[in-house]
Amino acid sequence: MTQANQSRPPLPPFTRETAMQKVRMAEDGWNSRDPIKVSLAYTIDSEWRNRAEFPRGRAQIVEFLCHKWEREIEYRLIKELWAYEANRIAVRFAYEWKDQNNNWTRSYGNENWEFDEHGLMQKRYASINDLAISESERKFHWPQGRRPDDHPSLSELGL
DSSP states (O other): GGGGGGSSSSSOOOOOOHHHHHHHHHHHHHHHTTTHHHHHTEEEEEEEEETBBOOOHHHHHHHHHHHHHHHSSEEEEEEEEEEEEEEEEEEEEEEEEETTTOOOOEEEEEEEEEEHHHHEEEEEEEEEEEEOOOGGOOOSOOOOOOTTTOOOOOOHHHH
């Protein structure tokens, strides 16, 4: 299947409902920690800015995510819709993880996404800040994988 034949609904232009669905799908994908699965949500030539890294295309996205999840252990993420218009979505997010020395971090950020007509993300710009936390300050306690539907959102957690 060529990229031109791929479709990743919901498709733009987005409504509030479809933008929220797209955000949850992205959250679920990232919480799977499966770099190949995650990369399929992006165009073959997708452009990223993630902190000071600038992956281009699916192969570099997979490489980036493999490295990320090797060092970010016990990764759990929540994304929340911030704004949307036509083929663009803005989200805010937070994720918790620990390093190889059992030091916990909560990373906060914002992402701007742009989609092609097939619903694949062609641009992803992320700005992220890290806060060292103690294990007792963690708020994301579900088993690794998809966040349960009844787990509080970022707003509900006061984040």
